Amino acid sequence: MSETGSGGGADRPWDPIVRLTHWGIAVAVLLNGLVTEDGGQVHVWIGYAALALLALRLVWGVVGTRRARFTAFPPSLSAAREHLGELVGLRYRDYPSHNPLGSLMAYALWGLLAVVTLTGIGMAGSPFDERPAFVQAEGQLDRDDDEREEENEVLEEIHEVAANLMLVLAALHVGGVALESSLAGRNLVRPMLGTRRGGGR
Template structure:
């Protein structure tokens, strides 16, 4: 059985960590599942997610306590031990990221960076203000005939690069949705094992005991 947790709970994450976490989470959900690529809202939400990521990483360089990047338990041996504990239905308290949680954060941040950078590469208008700008997601389907009339060398260089960037963007965006689902499942599992509402600590700065 998991070790008991004090009824009053313990402190969760600081306000900046919570702000950047939910900004990134909402951006992944909205841009990945609800909005069409290339629209104004999609572009600006992508900027918001990238800004939140940069802010979180900068904060991690100077933040005290569990928010510090240096405090993330990224040793592979610790991640394997954590996985064995979960398989054995054991849980150990952690003031910040668990080993698997730390690797999940790094994976999400990395894919978010790839998604944002490839989106910037593909966007002809970096600061669009209406949906009359070119939606790059239509590139393959709307310009097949026109491409035949363009200069072959210029087309092959630009077209191939755009296609690679688009493929990377879509793959990274899909990966983000998969990792987000796994992250939610992991938080639910560890909340069940520990008897601590871990999600609440990312909202109200308290990790309180769940009702059994």
């Protein structure tokens, strides 16, 4: 019957908004990074969905629960350095919200996701068009086709570099969670799934 000792924040499940946006974005990033056809209709829709989830998470970072708010995990390089020292020494410590490295990771991933989705939308335009907007707009705009194309190439370059970087960071993120879990002696994915530690003993 001993459920004491689980007082730390890290054991509590994350709230539903954090969980839904986290897994939604994770699925969207994996699908668009690895599965869907680049620039296809499905790719564009998933991109919009990812941006919506990101926006919701950012709103939640301001008005959400205490643990989900940005103020609970401000980006701090000095805290991250300290945290890195703990990891190198294979020590585990409970943090009430994201741990310092996790926090930096979250901001980095959000930033990259914003870049990826916005450049994607810049290229694809409206989610409801059958064809990408710039194709549809050809001839309508009094702008040079070359100029348009050049701009799209720049966007595409940024889009791809940021997307690949995001996938690398996501893999690093998974590795970090695995490392912290093994140091903590418990599965840190569980709070993000929303289930509690099973069976009191």
